[in-house]
Amino acid sequence: MTTSQDPAGAPEEFDDEFASSPMLSHAPKSRFPSAENDPRQIYQFVHDELMLDGVARMNLATFCTTWVEPEVRQLMSDSIDKNIVDKDEYPQTAELETRCVSMLAELFHAPSPTATLGTSTTGSSEAAMLSGLAAKWRWRKQRAALGKDVSRPNFVCGPVQVCWEKFGRYFDVEIRQVPMGPGHVMTPDEAIARCDENTIAVVATFGQTFTGKFEDVEGISRALDDLQGRTGLDIPIHVDAASGAFVAPFCAPQLCWDFRLPRVKSINASGHKTGLAPLGSGWAIWREKEDLPEELIFDVNYLGGQMPSFNLNFSRPGGQVVCSYYNFFRLGRQGYTKVQSATYAVARHLARGVADIEEFEILFDADPLRGIPAITWTLADRDAPYSLFDVAEELRTRGWLVPAYTLPPGQQDVAVQRIIVRHGLSLDMADMVLADIVQAVAKLAARPPARKLVAAEAPSFNHDAVPVVPDSMV
Structure with missing residues (x-):
């Protein structure tokens, strides 16, 4: 002392x-x-x-970044006092945001990357809502010009992340959601069957939260082209690429899902998922300047300069944008391809290991042409003396968070488990996970629980990990 x-x-x-x-x-x-x-x-x-x-890197439920380079931590510290909305005071942070928007527009094949519009957001959910609002305003303007009713907008989607449920409720837009079928994604025919003159957009999910699969954006676009030829209805696509936007361009560049399809008017991407940025990073990008209605952009001048703003939030930290620019500059296409190819390699290794467990049946095996680096499985025997929720509980005793949950309406009687493979999960860590899964299954088979856990009794996970109880998504 x-x-x-x-x-x-x-x-x-x-x-x-x-x-x-x-x-x-x-x-x-x-x-x-x-x-x-x-x-x-x-x-x-x-x-x-x-x-x-819990230990963040052992949370195999979350899509979000849990490992960053020391330089990213330093840049976040350097930017802790920068309010990104104050572009007059922090013009270089604003410049980095502009550069990132152009880079992403080019990555997503926008016709004129430096002329299109986009914005950083606090996450992909905000970006999705901004894109939905732009679609609603475009539809309303077109309908009003024809003297038609604008009181009943709707959008069509498959099984979606809860932010789209929020968008529909908060902004008074009917959600026409396709029940989950055996393939676990919305098909083009199912989407078209729900479209009408009040449809503001079809939302295609490019990296679904429940299974990790990509929806067929190109197929949906072709079906909408056919619909327009038959009926005259010109319905745009918004791509919710929260999880897929930073993997497909590098690991499956042949997939046509982005602005190469003229019907795709906007894309939301999550920088803090496969974009590798710290938490709180999202992006909304529009195909062309005209696709973001001017009425939605506010000019703010009380911070010392005339500044356009289109966000649900106002004051926001600038560090996530700074670190996104660092990642783009630091890794480039070559580096992102290397990093994301490694996540797919680890995911495919996990998929093979889970498939070797006879009690399990693989639903998605991290095929880069069909989805994100994730694996999903279910119990092969529905009458097994234990549930996947019991397996999840056993794994928690070892520190692993491997969520179990039931699928949405249409497949709600099917319980699954899922692992998201992120940057930072090594092959050695994957082997440890597999060993603990095998041990958990052996323990439960040898000493079955007196009563199997069900969804309502299992601990829930955050929105990026899919809630355990489907009713919580309503």
Whole structure:
């Protein structure tokens, strides 16, 4: 223990961290604390509480980035005080955002990458909602010009992430959702069957959260071309490429899903998923400038300059954009291809290992032509004495979060498990996961639980990991 003098001359004691007053007090939980405390001691206090969280890199449920280079951490620290909406004060951060938009527009084959419009967002969910709003405004303007009713907009989609449920409810747009069929993705015929003159867009999911599969964007586009030829209905496509936008261009460039299809008017991408950026990074990109209605863009001048803004949030951190630019510059096409090819290699290794477990049946095996680097499986025997939720619980005892959940309406009686392979999951870690899965299955087979866990009793996961209980997506 050491002492020092305060300005009044009274000795101030610096005790051992865990003999200090905060460590001998209960945590404040419902009342705002009255006194200040030593920052080092409170840091230790909060740090210790966070030890109860899981290890992020062992969370095989999340799509989100859990490993970044030290330089990314430094750039995030360097940018902690930069508000990206304040483009007058932080013009170079704004310039990096503009560069990223152009780079992504070029990556997604926009006709004129430097002239099109796009924006960073706090995540792909915000980007999806902005794209949905743009589609609604375009449809409404076209209908109003013809003197037609604009009160009943709808959009068509397959099994989607909950942000699209929110979009429909928050912005008063009917969601015409195709029930999940045996193939686990919306087919072109199913999409067309639900379209009419009030359809603002078909939302095609390029990297579905439930199984990891790509929907057939090119097939949906052809079907919509045929529909227009027969009926005159010109219905655009929005591609929700939250998970697929940063893998397909590098590992399956032959897939035609982006602005190469003229009917695709907008794309949302998640920078903090396969884009490798820190959490809080998303992108909305439009095919051409005309596809983003001017009425949705606000000019803000109270921060010192005339600044256009099209976001649901206002003040936002600039670090995620800075780090996205770092990743694009640092890795380039060659580096992203190398990184994402490695994730697919690990995922295919996991798929082969899971397929060798006779109790399981593979639903998706991380084929880069059909989906993202993820694997999904179900129990081969529906009458097994344990459930996949029991398997998930066993794996949690080893620190792994491998979610079990039931599929959405149409396949809601099917329970599955899924692993998302992200940058940072090595082949050695995959072998450890496989060994623990084999051990969990052997343990449950030898000592079946008295009662199998069901979906409602299993712990839920965040929205990026698919909720366990389907009703929570309503």
